[in-house]
Amino acid sequence: MEDDGHPDSAQEPSFGAGSAFQEYLNDPRWALAMVRATVLEAAHPQVGAALIDSSTFVVHPWRRLRNTFRSMQRMFGDDEQARLREAARLNRLHARLSGTDPRGRPYSAMDPAVRAWVVATMFESTVTMCRLSGQPLEQRVMERLYAEFRAYLAAMGDASGHLPPALSEFWPYYDQVVAQELENTEAMRIILYKLFDHLPAPALLGGLPTVWATGRAVVGPLIGAITVASLPESFRRRAGLPEMPGAQTLMQGAYLTVGLARFLPDGWIRADAIADLLALSPDSDDPRARAVTALHDRMRRAGALIRLITPLSPPPEPVSRTDTERSAEEFFREVLDQTGDGYLDWPDLAAMARELSTRLDLDEPEETRLYDAYADWWRELQTALDGDGDGRVSAREYATAVPSLAGPALIKVAEVLFDATDKDGDQRIDADEYRTLFRTAFHRDTAGPDGTVGTDRAYTRGAFVGDFLSFMSGRRRSTAYDPLLTQP
Template identity: 30%
Template sequence: MPAHGPDPTHPTEPTEPTGPRAVEPLGPDSLTWRWFGDWRGLLLAPWAGSMQNMHPELGAGVAEHSRFFEERWERLFRSLYPIGGVVYDGPLAARTAREVRGYHASISGVDGRGRPYHALNPDTFYWAHATFFMLTVQVAERFGGGLTEAQRHTLFDEHVRWYALYGLSMKPVPRSWEEFQRYWDHMCADVLEDNRPARDVLNMRRISRPPLLRWLPSPLWALVRVPMVRLMLWMTIGMYPQAVRERLGLRWTPLDERLLRMLGRLVHHAWRCVPERRRFHPRARAGWDRERGRPAKGPVETPARNLPPEGRRGLRQHYVPES
């Protein structure tokens, strides 16, 4: 991976995926549809956010341009809509991918060590995508009953199609599942950094109530928050690769691993009691409804409660659907 991306003062916009590069979006026959929009992915939110932010360029962009830590839940829940749409929007997936790419076009600068960065540097953008792919794998492996080796290969092939919709260079993309594993190990051992944006993701001591628990009185939330945060951090540490745990100075024992596997099996079996439509994020649910012939007006957009602060809604990096 290069030490830095394109000249941030002259970012290069990628070309549209037309002609030979046109890509068929993923559909309901894909394994990615089965796993990516599943609500169990929220269990990996701190894992995905910290893994992304440990990338030097991505972390620098977050540190300088993002207000994630001032509106943590809102930012998380609104991002799920367009990112999920690249998987579940069917004939509109390529348009959604261009919109997501566009949110990153103005994110550039120079980090504290003098290294230029740009969010559309293909190496940087692909790393974020790679974490979403591995989140899908982790949901299936840890909380969904497991994957066969053939299914891992299938998910890899599908993540390549998914990434191609963005229209960026495919040069950083490994050519096989085996090559991806070497790429992943290299990134975790040799590229990722222990930095402030990653640590901030893991700092949930004063996290506000999640939307699901907004009805909970504040004093009761103050009591529930402590064990909840400890559980989330413990699960996050368990899902890190060992090289990342070592980089962050975190401890994980064989007993921890056994307990996490037991918890994963419990979640897997309990999830079967949840009605199928309720297992999926609204954007994913809309995709399933469309494919099953249920009436739909189009992709479901985030509700107003998740929008950025009024004064920032005109910025290019924010997803703000038309009302």
């Protein structure tokens, strides 16, 4: 970290305990700030194109939020080795994201200027968060926070020159990008006007469609309006973004109200605990699952009351746990089409590989082996199913063919995934390894003759591969793979 001109700056850590960033990580206002930062990122044509082509943020927003938060924890945490590993992982991920936007302009997630803009939006949105909450940052605190975000960019291996060295030079840079480079991109419009209005329920509330739909109908448009009102005025005008009457007052009130949660007792508001709770599945062996199940029962009764007193159209009933079969159309939509664009192509399978690599925290070369296995499977699927030769598989092409997907390439995917999960290489997946991948209970323990649970029970290679193939080719629901690949 470069010296910010203050005599104590050399003693102030850029990462971990004592850093300025740690003060905001568990600040509830930061959720609003990061939504705003994401919109500003998506307004950059290169970022917007990458999101449309490769991101799962529409279909799996909670997964992306959880993974982003954990990545920030690793990058800004105390563990230097974890930071280096996470930086290397992010660079490998970004190196795989490149292409051409609809106007023929190339994009690359490794472009240093684009990566600098992403960091700039996080810093500026944090500063704006404090200002809108009526607690603007002091100049010295702002300079220290800026130095930490520059250190984050440096930890990624980018030259520090892509963000101005001094805070005084940052603001002209920021205004110049907003004025000359940001656009009203499709990705930005989806975030503002589709994502919040159609936001899927997190795993915690997945069995409460009526309650979730009712709350989303009220809160979704408000979040969109608050976010639009918080964007730079010059960009709002140029992009033609509508602003509802009273939006500025609503926005400031929202930041002030959410900020009151900071005065709750220590430990009540922890971002990591909230992220884990939202992702909690009823099948999890987490002790909180029992409380969640009881809460679901009460909220279902509330949902029934809502259906009686409101004119809302009834949402589809959740699938019964005893219904293990999927139609071809359901399997295509829920499992294969990870990006939600109605087609199966390489970005969908790459998203699966990316999620699995993130869950298992893979290093090279295991990560590359997994991506290569998925690439081989994509080539096999494309050869078998792409009837019109357009380079992708439509839902109709898939449903018409009703293929058996358990070819050699899919078997290779299962084998590579088993090897990556079997960390100790003993050719068995034990309970801890199972939970790392699935984040649920290890259901394969069986009772011995004396009624005790056998401690030598494990998930063998054959059983793992068989279950994976049954899920991916037989279109059978799975208490393990459904949360992994279908939950939002």
